[in-house]
Amino acid sequence: MESTPKILLIYTGGTIGMVxxxxxxxxxxxxxxxxxxxxxxxxQLECDIHSVAFANPLDSSNMDLQHWRQLARLxxxxxxxxxxxxxxxxxxxxxxxxxxxxxxxxxLAKPVILTGSQLPIGDLRTxxxxxxxxxxxxxxxxxxxxxxxxxxxxxxxxxxYRGNRTLKVNTEHFEAFASPNYPELAVSGVHLNVHRDRLWxxxxxxxLKVHTELENRIGVLKLFxxxxxxxxxxxxxxxQLRGLVLETFGAGNAPTAAWLLEALEAAVKRGMxxxxxxxxxxxxxxxxxYETSSGLRDIPLIDGRDITTEAALAKLxxxxxxxxxxxxxxxxxxxxxxxxxxxx
Ligand code: ASP
Numbered sequence: 001m002e003s004t005p006k007i008l009l010i011y012t013g014g015t016i017g018m019v020x021x022x023x024x025x026x027x028x029x030x031x032x033x034x035x036x037x038x039x040x041x042x043x044q045l046e047c048d049i050h051s052v053a054f055a056n057p058l059d060s061s062n063m064d065l066q067h068w069r070q071l072a073r074l075x076x077x078x079x080x081x082x083x084x085x086x087x088x089x090x091x092x093x094x095x096x097x098x099x100x101x102x103x104x105x106x107x108l109a110k111p112v113i114l115t116g117s118q119l120p121i122g123d124l125r126t127x128x129x130x131x132x133x134x135x136x137x138x139x140x141x142x143x144x145x146x147x148x149x150x151x152x153x154x155x156x157x158x159x160x161y162r163g164n165r166t167l168k169v170n171t172e173h174f175e176a177f178a179s180p181n182y183p184e185l186a187v188s189g190v191h192l193n194v195h196r197d198r199l200w201x202x203x204x205x206x207x208l209k210v211h212t213e214l215e216n217r218i219g220v221l222k223l224f225x226x227x228x229x230x231x232x233x234x235x236x237x238x239x240q241l242r243g244l245v246l247e248t249f250g251a252g253n254a255p256t257a258a259w260l261l262e263a264l265e266a267a268v269k270r271g272m273x274x275x276x277x278x279x280x281x282x283x284x285x286x287x288x289x290y291e292t293s294s295g296l297r298d299i300p301l302i303d304g305r306d307i308t309t310e311a312a313l314a315k316l317x318x319x320x321x322x323x324x325x326x327x328x329x330x331x332x333x334x335x336x337x338x339x340x341x342x343x344x
Contacts, residue, residue, distance in 0.1 A: 005083040005140035006048045009035070010074055012067065013057035014090025016115070016132065019122030027120055029057055039121070041133060047140045050082075060090025060116075063097055065317075069212045071097070072104045075112060076210045083147055084111040084139030088132070091116045091168055091176050094154060098163025099311040102152040102338040103318035106209040107202050111139045111149035114163060115156060118174055127174045131156060134188045141194065151200035151339065153185060160186035162200065164311040164340040167281065180282030181306040181342065200339045215320035218243035220309060222279060229259050236267040243273040243316035245309055246301065252276045252285030253292035261295045268299050273320070273329055277304035277312050284342065302333045307341040315340065 011017050011032050018027040019038075032051045036042055042049060052074065058067070075085050089097055098114050105112065115135040117128035135155040141148040152163040157175045165182040186194040217240050221232065235241070244267070248254050268274055276285050276296055284306035287297035297303075304312050315333060324332055336343050 004046060004048050005142055006050070006081065007084050007086060007136055007139050008078050008082040009049060009051040009086045009088060009136075010071065011051065011053040011057060011088045012060070012063075012071065012090075013054060014060050014088065014116045015120050016088050016117040016128045017053075017057060018120035020120055030121055039129065039132070041129065042136070045133065045136055045140070047136060049136065058090075060093040060097070063090075063093045065214050065216055068097060068100045068104065068214070072101060072210050072212055075105065076208060079110070079208055082110070083142065084149075085113070086132075086135050086139050087112065087114045089114050089116050091118065091156070095163070095166040095168055095177065095308070095310045096314065098152050098154045098166060099308070099314035099340070100214070100317065102164040102311075102340065103314055104211045104214075105152065106211060107206050108152065108208060109150050109202070110147045111141075111151070111153065113139050113149070113153045113155050113160070115154070118172075118176060127157060130158070130188075134158075134192070137192060138186060138194075148194060148196070149185070149199060150202060158188045159184045160188075160194075162339055164314070164338055165308065167308050167310060169281065178281065181284070181308075182339070211318060211322060213321035214317040215242055216317055217241055218245070218313060218316045218320070220245045220247060220313065222247040223249060223254055225255075227255070227260075229263070232260065233263050236263040236272070239270075241272055242320050243275070245275050245277050245304070245312045245316065247279040247309060248276055248285070248293070248296070250278065250280060251283065251289050251293065252278055252287050252296065252303075253290050254296055256292055256295060261299070264296070264301070265299045268301070271326060273302060273316065273333070274299075275302040275304045275307075275312050275316065275333065277307060277309055300330070302330050305334070305341045305344075311340040
């Protein structure tokens with residue numbers, strides 16, 4: 001690699017960009033224009049770092065489609081001039097954003113890595129510096145063919161994950177994320193150990209395609225023992241709803257009550273795309289393994305296999321936004337498009 005990698009940092013908001021004012025203890029936004037002054041360690045990285053911040057940085061609980069579009073457009077706009085992108089984001093909805101970006105950015109040939117922190121960057125015990133520095137290093141990794149990482153990832157507490165495989169699992173620990181169904185892409189220890197065999201390899205060669213049409217008339221319905229039809233049926237009868245993630249028990253099981261199966265079947269017949277996703281953090285749906293899932297398979301529901309709820313929602317938004325025809329919707333959903341599920 002001859003030239004110094006150029007990295008664009010995009011600050012959307014969240015704890016990572018906060019500094020504490022002492023002695024009052026209040027948090028205020030960090031000035032990203034003075035990034036190198038505030039984190040002089042960044043000078044030791046052999047990269048050319050530029051930064052841009054959202055005009056109104058937000059707590060990630062306020063993330064919405066407009067912000068995902070803004071992010072995708074920012075990356076597209078700067079795609080030719082940078083070798084890698086680091087998105088600083090609040091941890092609360094980081095897995096949702098990572099999942100959404102993975103579908104919005106098709107045929108990505110450069111890294112887009114999201115990171116954040118549990119403690120503000122100005123705190124003594126902060127996890128922000130390690131997260132930020134290692135993420136930049138990972139985004140800058142190059143070999144003779146260009147960037148090593150060519151997908152949307154999430155880096156947190158010494159681990160790099162495929163973004164659309166992650167979920168936030170802890171509000172307290174520095175290890176706040178997990179990827180139960182796909183192993184880490186890289187681990188940062190004494191050495192930065194990248195598992196190249198696990199990285200996403202896009203099949204097609206072509207330029208980046210950015211998809212900003214997303215459909216959000218979708219929902220999540222989590223099953224629980226003792227559910228009342230008065231709660232479930234209106235959701236399934238909602239004429240506006242175009243897609244639903246049904247969070248089922250264990251390996252994709254649900255009560256065999258006739259009212260539930262009939263309501264699900266009627267919704268599917270009317271054109272609602274319903275995905276069976278397990279509410280367990282790890283493992284896969286296996287429709288037909290138990291009697292309690294045969295009815296769902298026969299309706300048929302879309303088999304979400306080992307996809308996360310976060311990625312299933314993003315995939316529904318993306319495929320519905322792309323206007324995929326109803327007759328091919330199930331097959332396309334059940335195909336891995338960005339490494340978000342394990343195919344049979
Ligand atoms: N509530 C914050 C956010 O998600 C927490 C964090 O920054 O990690 O924006």
